[in-house]
Amino acid sequence: MSDTADEIDLPYDEEETSQQEKIQVLEERLDGLESRNEEMRDKLLDANAENNKYQQKLERLTHENKKLKQSPLFVATVQEMTDDGVIIKQHGNNQEALTEVTDELREELDHDARVAVNNSLSIVKTLSDETDVRARVMEVTESPDVSYDDIGGLEEQMQEVRETVEMPLEKPDMFRDVGIDPPSGVLLYGPPGTGKTMLAKAVANQTDATFIKMAGSELVHKFIGEGAKLVRDLFEVAREHEPAVIFIDEIDAIAATRTESKTSGDAEVQRTMMQLLSEMDGFEDRGEIRIIAATNRFDMLDRAILRPGRFDRLIEVPKPDEEGRELIFEIHTRDMNVADDVEFAVLAAEVEEASGADVKAICTEAGMFAIRDDRTEIRMEDFRAAWEKVQAENDDEEVSKTFA
Numbered sequence: 001m002s003d004t005a006d007e008i009d010l011p012y013d014e015e016e017t018s019q020q021e022k023i024q025v026l027e028e029r030l031d032g033l034e035s036r037n038e039e040m041r042d043k044l045l046d047a048n049a050e051n052n053k054y055q056q057k058l059e060r061l062t063h064e065n066k067k068l069k070q071s072p073l074f075v076a077t078v079q080e081m082t083d084d085g086v087i088i089k090q091h092g093n094n095q096e097a098l099t100e101v102t103d104e105l106r107e108e109l110d111h112d113a114r115v116a117v118n119n120s121l122s123i124v125k126t127l128s129d130e131t132d133v134r135a136r137v138m139e140v141t142e143s144p145d146v147s148y149d150d151i152g153g154l155e156e157q158m159q160e161v162r163e164t165v166e167m168p169l170e171k172p173d174m175f176r177d178v179g180i181d182p183p184s185g186v187l188l189y190g191p192p193g194t195g196k197t198m199l200a201k202a203v204a205n206q207t208d209a210t211f212i213k214m215a216g217s218e219l220v221h222k223f224i225g226e227g228a229k230l231v232r233d234l235f236e237v238a239r240e241h242e243p244a245v246i247f248i249d250e251i252d253a254i255a256a257t258r259t260e261s262k263t264s265g266d267a268e269v270q271r272t273m274m275q276l277l278s279e280m281d282g283f284e285d286r287g288e289i290r291i292i293a294a295t296n297r298f299d300m301l302d303r304a305i306l307r308p309g310r311f312d313r314l315i316e317v318p319k320p321d322e323e324g325r326e327l328i329f330e331i332h333t334r335d336m337n338v339a340d341d342v343e344f345a346v347l348a349a350e351v352e353e354a355s356g357a358d359v360k361a362i363c364t365e366a367g368m369f370a371i372r373d374d375r376t377e378i379r380m381e382d383f384r385a386a387w388e389k390v391q392a393e394n395d396d397e398e399v400s401k402t403f404a
């Protein structure tokens, strides 16, 4: 292609063509070039979008890869510092071991120091104090910013959570006067991304309670040997923060049906679950603490945790129906600049099988599509393209879970 005006090959004979003809020919050429330019620009945008998609995929896979490579650490306490190395005692199984350390690490260590060790019992890092581990697995929010208005399509579930968690916190006297015990624990079960965490946060917000969240999988997989102790800590932190709502996510990780195998991992899980049950059983005068647990794997739960006095109120949180999806679209687009032609009822019908979390992702992605197209208004086509993208991402996640 020519870069300078001198090099341009003119589509007419300079001498013989009239001025009028020249203008016409040049205008035609300009039109052609403009439309080519437009085409190239579209292609470039598509390529950029594609590039973005692969970039995101790459990031996700890199993250997944990193997660897979991180093996869990065990917690131990330093018993003795000897010339031959450091004697540590593992939590959980109380096994002692002699391990070598570098001079730098030795300086940081002391008798009774808590350390994290890897599979071969080498010290990986020192844990400064108890709150360190606590902070890693416990999320404490004085006042979560989710209200019932932010939840779409779970009317019945909201009603039930309000009766079983909110009422006992707000009107404990009523239960006493009537002479019944409020339900001990409430178990929310259903597919991922359907609003279980939101429900627990909203009830804490409504009752001005502190929201304390712990994920079952972190309890048993992050710091092996600490599970039971962390459960004790969890209830202690709740007592310190009354009124409080304890939310145990992925409870199946600590309360899965007992397996026959007696691996140390299983024993650890058992100990953690026993601690949870004993905290709940011995929690007669629970005061202003309510417990909500959540799971995506109801089928895997050990029935022991569902006995009366434990998680004895079960609430199913399903994927939203069409009406629910429409409400969730409305909630998540409250602050978005949506074009007049966008009809959430139509979209809700189209995004069959979408969870609440999917609908939220669609709204954010639709906004991204508008930005990419240099627009500030989000159109119907953006939402549709976003649904395609969210579906593709969900499929990718399924694949990486299968290979994990």
Ligand SMILES: Nc1ncnc2c1ncn2[C@@H]1O[C@H](COP(=O)(O)OP(=O)(O)OP(=O)(O)O)[C@@H](O)[C@H]1O
Binding pocket: 150, 151, 152, 153, 154, 191, 192, 193, 194, 195, 196, 197, 198, 199, 249, 294, 295, 296, 320, 328, 331, 355, 356, 357, 358, 360
């Ligand atoms: N019913 C809903 N109404 C409004 N937003 C929702 C709803 N369900 C999910 N969402 C959106 O999806 C996000 C994830 O939902 P949430 O964490 O409550 O799901 P969950 O059921 O606890 O999922 P998981 O089982 O994966 O922990 C929320 O932050 C919210 O933005």
